[in-house]
Amino acid sequence: MMSTLEIQAGSAEAHQGETVKIRGHVHTVRDLGNLAFVVVRDQTGTVQTIVEEPSLLEMAKKLTPESVVELEGRVVAQPKKGVEISVCGLEILSRAETVPIELAKTSKVDALALTTMLDYRPITLRTEKARAIFIIEAEMCRAFREYLGQQSFREIHSPKLVSTGTEGGANLFAVDYFGKRAYLAQSPQFYKQMMVGVFERVFEIGPVYRAEQHDTTRHLNEYISMDYEMGFIKSEQDVIAMQVRLLKHMFASVSENCAKELALFGAVVPKFETIPQLKLAEAIELLRTKLGWTGEDGDLDPEGERLLCQYFLKETGCDLVYVTHYPLSSRPFYAMPCPSENGGAPLSHSFDLLFRGLEVTTGGQRIHLYQDLMAAMRGRGLDPETFSDYLQCFRYGMPPHGGLAIGLERLAKQLLGISTVKLTALFPRDINRLGP
Amino acid sequence: MMSTLEIQAGSAEAHQGETVKIRGHVHTVRDLGNLAFVVVRDQTGTVQTIVEEPSLLEMAKKLTPESVVELEGRVVAQPKKGVEISVCGLEILSRAETVPIELAKTSKVDALALTTMLDYRPITLRTEKARAIFIIEAEMCRAFREYLGQQSFREIHSPKLVSTGTEGGANLFAVDYFGKRAYLAQSPQFYKQMMVGVFERVFEIGPVYRAEQHDTTRHLNEYISMDYEMGFIKSEQDVIAMQVRLLKHMFASVSENCAKELALFGAVVPKFETIPQLKLAEAIELLRTKLGWTGEDGDLDPEGERLLCQYFLKETGCDLVYVTHYPLSSRPFYAMPCPSENGGAPLSHSFDLLFRGLEVTTGGQRIHLYQDLMAAMRGRGLDPETFSDYLQCFRYGMPPHGGLAIGLERLAKQLLGISTVKLTALFPRDINRLGP
Numbered sequence: 001m002m003s004t005l006e007i008q009a010g011s012a013e014a015h016q017g018e019t020v021k022i023r024g025h026v027h028t029v030r031d032l033g034n035l036a037f038v039v040v041r042d043q044t045g046t047v048q049t050i051v052e053e054p055s056l057l058e059m060a061k062k063l064t065p066e067s068v069v070e071l072e073g074r075v076v077a078q079p080k081k082g083v084e085i086s087v088c089g090l091e092i093l094s095r096a097e098t099v100p101i102e103l104a105k106t107s108k109v110d111a112l113a114l115t116t117m118l119d120y121r122p123i124t125l126r127t128e129k130a131r132a133i134f135i136i137e138a139e140m141c142r143a144f145r146e147y148l149g150q151q152s153f154r155e156i157h158s159p160k161l162v163s164t165g166t167e168g169g170a171n172l173f174a175v176d177y178f179g180k181r182a183y184l185a186q187s188p189q190f191y192k193q194m195m196v197g198v199f200e201r202v203f204e205i206g207p208v209y210r211a212e213q214h215d216t217t218r219h220l221n222e223y224i225s226m227d228y229e230m231g232f233i234k235s236e237q238d239v240i241a242m243q244v245r246l247l248k249h250m251f252a253s254v255s256e257n258c259a260k261e262l263a264l265f266g267a268v269v270p271k272f273e274t275i276p277q278l279k280l281a282e283a284i285e286l287l288r289t290k291l292g293w294t295g296e297d298g299d300l301d302p303e304g305e306r307l308l309c310q311y312f313l314k315e316t317g318c319d320l321v322y323v324t325h326y327p328l329s330s331r332p333f334y335a336m337p338c339p340s341e342n343g344g345a346p347l348s349h350s351f352d353l354l355f356r357g358l359e360v361t362t363g364g365q366r367i368h369l370y371q372d373l374m375a376a377m378r379g380r381g382l383d384p385e386t387f388s389d390y391l392q393c394f395r396y397g398m399p400p401h402g403g404l405a406i407g408l409e410r411l412a413k414q415l416l417g418i419s420t421v422k423l424t425a426l427f428p429r430d431i432n433r434l435g436p
Numbered sequence: 437m438m439s440t441l442e443i444q445a446g447s448a449e450a451h452q453g454e455t456v457k458i459r460g461h462v463h464t465v466r467d468l469g470n471l472a473f474v475v476v477r478d479q480t481g482t483v484q485t486i487v488e489e490p491s492l493l494e495m496a497k498k499l500t501p502e503s504v505v506e507l508e509g510r511v512v513a514q515p516k517k518g519v520e521i522s523v524c525g526l527e528i529l530s531r532a533e534t535v536p537i538e539l540a541k542t543s544k545v546d547a548l549a550l551t552t553m554l555d556y557r558p559i560t561l562r563t564e565k566a567r568a569i570f571i572i573e574a575e576m577c578r579a580f581r582e583y584l585g586q587q588s589f590r591e592i593h594s595p596k597l598v599s600t601g602t603e604g605g606a607n608l609f610a611v612d613y614f615g616k617r618a619y620l621a622q623s624p625q626f627y628k629q630m631m632v633g634v635f636e637r638v639f640e641i642g643p644v645y646r647a648e649q650h651d652t653t654r655h656l657n658e659y660i661s662m663d664y665e666m667g668f669i670k671s672e673q674d675v676i677a678m679q680v681r682l683l684k685h686m687f688a689s690v691s692e693n694c695a696k697e698l699a700l701f702g703a704v705v706p707k708f709e710t711i712p713q714l715k716l717a718e719a720i721e722l723l724r725t726k727l728g729w730t731g732e733d734g735d736l737d738p739e740g741e742r743l744l745c746q747y748f749l750k751e752t753g754c755d756l757v758y759v760t761h762y763p764l765s766s767r768p769f770y771a772m773p774c775p776s777e778n779g780g781a782p783l784s785h786s787f788d789l790l791f792r793g794l795e796v797t798t799g800g801q802r803i804h805l806y807q808d809l810m811a812a813m814r815g816r817g818l819d820p821e822t823f824s825d826y827l828q829c830f831r832y833g834m835p836p837h838g839g840l841a842i843g844l845e846r847l848a849k850q851l852l853g854i855s856t857v858k859l860t861a862l863f864p865r866d867i868n869r870l871g872p
Contacts, residue, residue, distance in 0.1 A: 025633075043588060067833045068835045094830075095833070122828040122829040130634075135590065138592075141591055142591070157861075159643075159658055160596065161620075161870065163870040173611050174611070175609050175612075175620065176610050182870050191862070198558075198566075200479040206643070207596050207642070222596065368529075369530060389557075389558070389871045392556065392872065393558040393559065394530075395533045397530045398504065399529055399530065400529060426592060428595075434598070
């Protein structure tokens with residue numbers, strides 16, 4: 001082909017009357033006998049091309065969806081349809097076999113069984129809605145880093161190969177590390193705390209691993225955790241205040257930069273000035289007395305989370321609610337204790353954030369004094385010796401600190417109203433799935 | 437304490453005459469009898485405080501380095517030394533045990549044995565030079581994402597738990613995945629290629645794993661790989677051209693935003709308009725005939741990489757050099773073949789980038805046609821069935837594409853002239869080290 005202006009589908013409108021070159025996947029082919037319409041898809045969207053030239057027509061008619069082509073032609077105005085490209089040159093860069101799924105038909109793709117969707121992940125990800133999910137996730141990550149960078153947080157990369165678990169040893173994947181036993185990190189918890197001693201404020205976006213046997217719409221065995229940890233806090237309320245501002249920035253960024261993608265899901269980002277809070281004991285009381293909940297004390301079950309969010313949405317207009325003051329016994333050993341109330345069990349300076357019925361964040365203040373941490377470990381029957389590396393930072397001076405983790409896939413699931421986190425992970429891992 | 441203006445060490449100069457509060461780690465304490473100097477360190481730097489108040493003096497003299505304190509006092513000008521804070525209030529938030537290393541003395545820290553430095557990583561990371569390394573790495577990551585975002589690359593998160601290796605099965609860490617065998621990903625290679633079929637251009641910064649038994653200054657068993665992959669290229673030269681612009685942006689960003697950190701190492705960022713290139717065969721010829729190298733054919737050894745970089749620095753003033761056209765047999769099966777020269781072995785459209793004597797990038801064009809990829813696998817004795825998930829994207833249309841990976845720790849090592857990559861990873865993993 002000649003050296004012609006290369007354009008993208010999304011900019012075709014701006015090139016009316018010009019001869020251009022465009023490259024992309026064949027989205028659809030419509031054979032009308034003496035002409036064919038070939039819709040071409042690239043990174044920016046789709047554009048219709050029309051092939052009438054007899055020497056190209058047979059080739060065009062035989063194009064299979066997803067084949068990769070390079071087309072040359074003139075951009076012509078089409079009444080009511082914007083522009084189309086009248087093709088004078090066509091080259092096939094990669095011919096696709098017959099795709100087993102009609103990727104261009106949203107209703108057919110939406111109706112696929114989850115296993116089919118995931119078994120064919122490399123191609124089902126090519127659909128407009130699947131792409132939109134990961135465009136939004138990328139924007140969330142960008143905005144997360146942008147905001148925390150502005151707030152003097154430093155990005156860190158902590159190891160995922162570790163020698164001990166952070167939560168007491170359950171649900172760890174074991175790795176054969178040169179004949180020794182290693183584990184995959186369940187969270188960057190210990191490392192981000194150590195790094196508070198170095199940088200005061202740190203964040204990390206990275207994979208975490210949970211060897212949980214659950215196979216639900218809320219669980220992944222590998223997921224992306226968006227963590228931050230900050231020093232010199234007064235209580236967990238400083239961590240919460242930071243997150244409220246962070247989420248505002250993230251939602252505003254997604255709203256501004258991903259309007260088209262949100263619209264595909266009919267999704268609206270939450271709008272709020274503050275996020276309501278209540279203590280876990282209050283939440284349980286409310287659920288029991290007003291919302292007909294019959295779950296067990298000590299934590300919220302999925303039904304409790306849904307009912308509570310429905311209630312707060314109705315009462316306050318907010319899609320999010322913080323549940324605070326979890327019992328110390330239901331939190332890891334490093335959770336900062338806080339006095340019990342009404343003679344109840346000891347509580348902790350910890351919180352969960354619920355978003356449209358699902359927990360998307362766990363966080364809190366941590367114990368920062370060495371002796372207190374040692375006592376907390378012993379109180380749980382943990383051997384401090386196992387944690388000697390972690391304990392170093394506390395022996396040698398740590399500020400009061402706290403932090404949280406946001407599950408990226410859960411945040412996207414709730415924002416977009418998607419049925420399962422398996423569809424908000426690019427290549428999800430669950431108890432039955434290690435591929436693609 | 438009263439509600440006083442809270443400031444950071446780095447901004448003390450701007451508050452002369454004011455009463456302020458400052459929080460941080462005790463950097464050093466100097467006991468002069470009737471007064472004590474306490475240097476306090478926070479995220480922004482250090483500031484000297486002077487304690488003369490009798491009620492605080494004994495407490496100040498007993499402060500241990502790394503203890504976390506909150507100080508209140510008046511900012512007073514000090515001839516020749518900027519400002520110091522005359523302390524009227526002192527609270528200890530966390531008292532440090534006696535630190536076994538004099539962290540404030542750079543020469544003593546620099547002289548530590550590597551194992552000591554790493555065994556005490558949570559506290560040796562608090563030194564100014566160690567912090568500088570990771571400030572620079574964070575800036576490199578930020579600039580990498582910024583530039584590629586501007587070039588229409590999308591960020592992805594690919595799984596690190598995988599069912600097959602990308603390089604043929606060697607050097608994989610095995611994971612017990614619910615009774616099945618999984619591996620830790622050696623690279624996001626297959627996934628970033630699949631995602632080229634989705635987004636055309638993608639990038640990822642994430643951990644990768646190599647179960648190599650090497651224990652050298654160049655190897656880590658877990659490291660941070662900065663990957664990109666791009667569609668619709670004509671050859672590996674498009675991948676190289678993108679990296680040249682990317683590196684310019686990254687180095688310019690580090691130069692602009694991390695001048696103080698660079699200065700600690702006497703480091704200068706490379707300046708270049710283009711980066712010289714030569715074919716591997718030419719490099720070997722040059723090494724043998726002009727540079728006295730006696731290594732083996734087929735690849736460059738560390739000595740060859742050093743000599744080649746010295747030569748190009750002298751000849752062209754450039755700290756970087758691309759070596760291209762590696763033999764096909766020394767590259768993975770997905771490398772795009774290119775014709776052999778002078779009847780030699782088949783070559784590949786691949787390259788390495790050497791920076792001040794060390795390979796920091798491997799990349800190339802990939803095979804994008806299904807049949808060619810199947811043939812390449814069979815030619816290497818690989819069973820395509822093992823790769824059926826990966827092969828999906830090729831069966832259903834893939835553009836010509838290529839990409840590369842930059843090793844973050846190596847890039848920082850070479851930029852700063854640090855002796856080993858173990859010091860440019862926060863918490864390095866090697867054959868003998870799983871902690872801290």
